Amino acid sequence: MHIEIDGRPVPAEDPLVVPAFFTYGHFTAMQVREGCARGLALHLARLDSATRELFGSGLDGGHVRQLVRGALERAGVRDASTRVYVYWAPDAEAATLAVTVRPPAVMAEAPKSLMSVPYERPVAHIKHLGGFAQTYYGRAAVDAGFDDALLTGPGGVVAEGAITNIAFWDGESVVWPDAPALLGITMALLEPRLPSVRRRVTLEGLGAYRAAFITNSQGIAPVRRIDATEFAVDEALMKTVAEVYATAPWDEI
Structure with missing residues (x-):
């Protein structure tokens, strides 16, 4: 295989060739603080x-x-946004792992305001x-x-945000949509850790909920609007969610 990028030949055995040209793979994204990450065991299991x-x-x-510890050490940081990518090139004997280290994010x-789109991720349980399409x-x-x-x-039927999970508050329970989605x-x-239920949520039925919020590796934020449906920001709910999230321990990498 002969490869050129911007007119410059690249050796086919260059380790960067795999992530550049083979997109069959998966990853996880975590926030690292003082060399620790929340839910590390969940990331590794994923x-x-x-x-x-x-x-x-x-x-x-x-x-x-x-690999993550080494990447953090060589980057000279203990706080970061870190991703681990797993690729497997055709005919390879083992997976290729890539670790990225970027400045921490919150x-x-x-x-937030969200626009509904008619798309569900294929094989949604895998990141x-x-x-x-998400981008x-x-x-x-x-x-x-x-x-x-x-x-x-x-x-x-509501599934998930483009890069988030979404939850709704009905006054008694946090409702996570029962639809194909990634378990972030x-x-x-x-x-x-919350009074949670899973339930089918539809755009037509959004008026039944008092509030909504989104979550991902960078944290939590309330939702103020989905299309034309407005949501009040429930400060008590968001305070509770933030306090509960704060109880999740940080695990040393």
């Missing part, structure tokens, strides 16, 4: 499970931790690569004056 499903072989969590607490619809939502996109299925790590930490 990587192992997806690697088994996609490639038929598990992934050693100790090896992943070693989700802005300003209430896989190649999310073209496309996310950009379209911003161009339309919203903060992000809300992915929905046939009949307006923040959602996985919050769901058993």
Whole structure:
């Protein structure tokens, strides 16, 4: 295989060739503070499970931790936004792992507006690569004056945000949509710690909920609008969710 980038030949054996040209893979994203991450065991289990499903072989969590520690040390930081990517090139004997280290990030607490779009992620339970439609619809939502996109299925069934999970408050329970979606790590930490239920949520039925919020690895934020449906920001709810999330321990990498 002969490869050129911007007119410059690149050796086919260059390790960067795999992530550049093979998009069959998966990843996890975590916030690291003082060399620790919330829900680390969940991140490692996610990587192992997806690697088994996609490639038929598990992934050693100790090896992943070693790679992340090394990347943080070489970057000279202990606070970061870190991702671990897992690729498997055709005819390869083992997975290729890539670790990225970027400045730490926190989700802005300003209430979000979401534009519903008719799209559900394929193989939604895996945090896989190649999310073209998520990026496309996310950009379209911003161009339309919203903060992000809300992915929905046939009949307006709410699934998840473009890069978030979404939850609704009915006055008694936190309702997580019962639809194909990724179980985000923040959602996985919050769901058993809150009075949670899973329920079919539709765009037509949004008026039944008092409030909504989104979650991802960067944190939690209230939702103020989905399409034309307005939501009040329930300060007591958001305070409770934030306090519950704060109880999730930080695990040393």
